[in-house]
Amino acid sequence: MIAALDIGGTKIAAGLVDRTGRVVAAAQCPTRSEQGFDDGTQRIVRLIRDLQQRTGKRIEGIGIGCTGPVDPRSGTIGNAELLRGWWGAPLAERLAHEFDVSAAMENDADAVALSESIWGSGRNAQCLVCVAIGTGIGAGVVCNGDLYRGADGGHPEIGHMVLEFGAGPKCYCGLTGCWESLASGPALEAWYADGAESVSAAEICRRARAGESRAVRAVERLGRYVGLGLVNVVTMYCPDVVLLSGGVMRDAGLFLDDIRRMVHELATQVPTNRLRIDVADLAGEAGLQGAAAVWLHRFAPKETRF
């Protein structure tokens, strides 16, 4: 069994996952990073020990998917806005020591991409890009079985590439016209509300299906910008599979065909004849499977993963 930890700003999910990606037991607790790292690790250790006791299983390693920037080489948490109080904390090392097994940590978007590449609908991809579009836009790139990393293990933040310089409200990243500011859930909500009271992205999609003209236009605009961002993703990474996930993608049926057409029409300088753009399986266990995949990717030889 692999002990899997999916660490978000609000809650920590823990699970035991076998090598086929099956989650055999799971539990969770609040994150409360502001209470400090010692408090957090104590709760995490307890979660895992409880799972072990409940199932009677031994663990061979610990995989962690964590929100925000992380240093995958050292297994330490970066300065994630949502994890104040844990900045610089050597979580992987601490847990490895506590359980006397190997441990690895990655950004949660990378974790999900690894999971999709090992067990999911990206498992036959040569080059897989998993894009999560919800409150923000994040992605992981897996080529030939390995995670794309830049210098110092750097994780691309493709939600903040510029698409239409000068368009839309200024993003916290400093740009005006980055992908996240144009195609995230909040971007959809802000455009629809236009200063009036805000309505949820899901409700806007419901109204669009009912034919309300402003909602239809809002969803068309969202689809156009999701598609335009994917044009750049395809042009810059040359994937054969793109998997979309995140809250906004629950209503992908409204614009998925438009997105596919747009990518084929506008990403003309790289091969797209074998490109597949799909919505990822949105089952609730993606986070834990991702965390387990992090450990497998780091410590298990490729031929033993499946």
Added chain:
Amino acid sequence: MIAALDIGGTKIAAGLVDRTGRVVAAAQCPTRSEQGFDDGTQRIVRLIRDLQQRTGKRIEGIGIGCTGPVDPRSGTIGNAELLRGWWGAPLAERLAHEFDVSAAMENDADAVALSESIWGSGRNAQCLVCVAIGTGIGAGVVCNGDLYRGADGGHPEIGHMVLEFGAGPKCYCGLTGCWESLASGPALEAWYADGAESVSAAEICRRARAGESRAVRAVERLGRYVGLGLVNVVTMYCPDVVLLSGGVMRDAGLFLDDIRRMVHELATQVPTNRLRIDVADLAGEAGLQGAAAVWLHRFAPKETRF
């Protein structure tokens, strides 16, 4: 010695390059791809045999950098606009057979990036992006000593990422507002001429240095778009070194500082504290060194390359 071939639309350069990257002999002939592949290979074989005779050196392998799309796995030429008559030609295989050595081919932008990563000012980079800005915009990405490749060995065409959707004239790629249509030499020339008679990019830069206001504005605009494209390059690949080359970069002194500032201000979601953006050494042998690097990258163990 490595036999190196740099194949462009107009001419073919051949050379013998040693493992330190020194070009010990070179020669060239016109490309004339319209005369067909047999004619072309005969001339290439003759060029290499002449170099061998002239120097008395034996060759251990053949490296090729070739314009346009290529298939690096099979060593065949793609449907490059500039190489009509050679589409689908198995050049690497033919030359390997002819000289009884191993041979490898890559896109020429990838070849130059490999050369910079092995012998050039990118040799200590963990993640190097080499961007050539001239008639078009092309790039190669080398991370941890390996070339970035997408599915089927696909080569990213980052000159055709969109930066300012809707801006400027429509590109042949189908987009309005891609990087190449905004920041290449021809883009500079077209904006400056604005329908009047065209002036070369080099002349526009000369006039900008002399203080002509329209030329100053044209160069500022060019610098802004070069910088904006690099914001995306940095956000999507997380390099620690970016090297710029190509005709437009001969005058980089006019805007290099602005570019660097722009990247640091607008690529805020990935680490840029160790990022270096420089102009590549523009010596004339980059093409042959790149071709030799292609062979080394494919066939020589990393520890024997330098």
